Amino acid sequence: MEILEAYDLTRCAHSAAVLVGCDEKTVARYVALRDSGRDVGERERRARAIDPFLAKIEELVDKSNGKIRADVVHERVQAMGFAGTERTTRRAVAEAKQAYRDGHRRRYRPWIPDPGYWLQFDWGEGPRVAGRRTQLFCAWLSWSRYRVVLPAWDQQLPTLIACVDTMLRRIGGAPTYLLTDNPRTVTIDRIAGLPVRHPDIVSAARHYGCAVRTCEPFDPESKGGAEHTVKIAKADLVPTEANLLPDFASFAELEAACARWCEQVNARPHRATGVPRVDRLVEELPNLHVLPDNPHILALGDERLVNSDQTISWHNVRYSTPDGHQGKRVWCRVSGEELAVVARIGTGLSEIARHRLSTPGNPRILDEHYPHHPDGSVLRTPKPKPRNEAEIDFLMLGDGAMQWLTEAAATGVVRIRRKMGQAVELARVLGLGLGLERVDHALAVAATAGRFDDGDLVSILDHLGHEDSAPSNVVAIDEAHSAQPGTGPWRRLGA
Known part of the structure; x- marks a missing residue:
């Protein structure tokens, strides 16, 4: 610029060169470049x-x-x-x-989403919980930028649909389109470059009033939002040496951390809109579809058949269910560290049982599912079933007779049939009314005290006849108590 200024002043290349201290040929070259309209700073290519x-x-x-x-x-x-x-x-x-x-x-055009139309979701690798891998389901409502992150154990189809159901209910409505990547749970094949949808994911989307769309590979317009959500969630939730986050002791802690993260992210203003995401979501809610009352059937999990023993098999582990579902189909789904069992009842679908996950060889059996086995035993004591007239006559005496026969059979008493006949004869002698009650009561006392010898029933009847009420303390014959006379009185002879 000094050269051109000196030339404009002197109108002579030699004089301008003397003023700026350069060669006059240099002055002439710069002047020629300017006069031809070219950039004076541009160098010619050699x-x-x-x-x-x-x-x-x-x-x-x-x-x-x-x-x-x-x-x-x-x-x-x-x-x-x-x-x-x-x-x-x-x-x-x-x-x-x-x-x-x-x-x-490639020519790009910015994507301006409409409210209520698009929701993107994707999976990301989550932190390890007790040495076990987890997955992060990350969703992004495109217009309001509202984000939802849910932890899961795997990326299987029932888990995916369950996460979609939870995510939509947390948002409060369903958009028109669900945009995601091309995993096997969404795209099962590609024909002529076109993705073939999984029929189950199409059925689930139709249940919620949505249409599933998949993004193109390496396409930032259709995949950038969900990918960015995954990246931010992993940076804030997955412990690394850089962020120094503590490890999660349980899956419940990871769920709570994801909930806190979503609350914090959605409450602060977004950089692009300057408005918190929760406020934008309130504006977008009128454009979302109303959700159905019940989730899609696949969100409930895998189908299992309840066996006759009220148990189902899940990953080679037996889990108990309440009574009344034997032979019916139920649905099982892993929720955190628990197995949720859902069945169809009269009012619709309902969760009937929930167990902590176990390992093969360690079944999960709850006592409240077996009220007919209060002691936890599966062995049932057989009840007497009379098969001839003598047995019918004896058991007609009452519950005491049934108790006596049960205890006598278990104790190994001999000549039981003859003693049963004697009890029936005693009842007839004493009278069919009051006699039946007295003999039945005496049989119950004999069963409790373990008195099954000949003459024990008559002795008990005689004792009860002199008592106004039933004996308060019944002493059973065992090693500590015996009905045989002792030798204690003989010791007084030498005194």
């Missing part, structure tokens, strides 16, 4: 030794779609007679690749 081979370099770059390496191009041009260095070739290849990218650059 001829290079690589120029005769530029056409071949552009051909190689174009055929390889800009992927060929400079060392490979250098070997090619050397074979054609180029004697320069590899540095010159690298510069020429870099210029050719830049020109190729400029000519094949």
Whole structure:
């Protein structure tokens, strides 16, 4: 600029050169460039030794779609007679690749989503809980930027649909489109470049009034939002050496951490809108569809058959269910560290049992599911079933007779049938009314005290006849108590 200013002052190249201290040829060159309308700072390109081979370099770059390496191009041009260095070739290849990218650059248009239309979700690797891998289900409502992160143990189809159901109910409505990646739970095949949807995910989306769409590979417009949500969630929730987050002791702690994270992120203003996400969600809710009352059937989990013993098998572990579901189908789903069992009842679908997950060989059996076995035993004591007239007559005496027969049979009493006949005869002698009650009461006392010998029933009847009420203390014959007379009185003879 000083050269041009000096020339405009003197109108002489020699005088301007003397004023600025340069050669007059330099002044003349800059003046000629300005007068021709060119940039005075632009330097003319000098001829290079690589120029005769530029056409071949552009051909190689174009055929390889800009992927060929400079060392490979250098070997090619050397074979054609180029004697320069590899540095010159690298510069020429870099210029050719830049020109190729400029000519094949993809044109982008910013995506402006409408309220109530789009929701994106994706999976991310979560932290380890007790040495076990977890997954993070990350969703992003495109217009309001509202985010939901849910932890899960796996990415199976029932888990995916359960997370979608939980996410939609947390948002409060369903959008028109669900946009996601192409996992096997969503896309089962590709034909002519078109993704083939999984029929179950299509059925689940139709249940909620949505349509499933999958993004194109390497497409930032359709995948960037969900990917960014996954990246932020993993940075704030997954413990690393950089963020120094503590490990999670249980799955419940991870669920609570995800809930706190969503609350914090959605409550602060978004950088693009300047409004908190929760406020934008309130504006978007009128554009969302109303959710059905019940979740989709696949969200309930895998189907299992309840066995006759009221148990189901899940991963080779037996879990108990309440009575009344034997032979029916139920649905099992892992929720955190628990197994939720859902069945169809008269009023609809309802959760009937929930167990902590166990390992093979350690079944989960709850006592409240077996009220007919209060002691936890599966062995039932057989009840007497009379099969002839003598047995019928004896058991007709009452519950005491049934108790006496049960205890006598278990104790190994001999001549039981003859003693049963004697009890029936005693009842007839004493009278069919009051006699039945007295004999039945005496049989109950005999069963409790363990008195099954001959004459014990008559002795008990005689004792009860002199008592106004039943004996308060019944002493059973065992090692500590005996009905045989002792030898204690003989000790007084020598005193």
